[in-house]
Amino acid sequence: MLAPPEKRERRRKTKERRAADRCRKAKERALKKKNIRLYTLPLSDRAVEGLIAQWIATGQISDEQALRLDRRAIERLLAVGIEHQGIRWLR
DSSP states (O other): OOOOHHHHHHHHHHHHHHHHHHHHHHHHHHHHHTTOOOOOOOOOHHHHHHHHHHHHHTTSSOHHHHHTOOHHHHHHHHHHHHHHHHHHHHO
């Protein structure tokens, strides 16, 4: 006899969640092997606007690119900038 539909749906979601967790952990382990850590960095909208203005002023991005920036693009630009700054200070 089959379980009720609600229970079957719950099991399916649990299996999907476990699969997603395994995938996330595998990515974390791969990054850890490369000596890369993930950090959560809360920033205010005002700070992000200032950073975008800085990137435009220094020529890292154009005005058109700035209009199309999404959260992931901003995170990539932040990561590159912080990485370069950290390496520069280690010299």
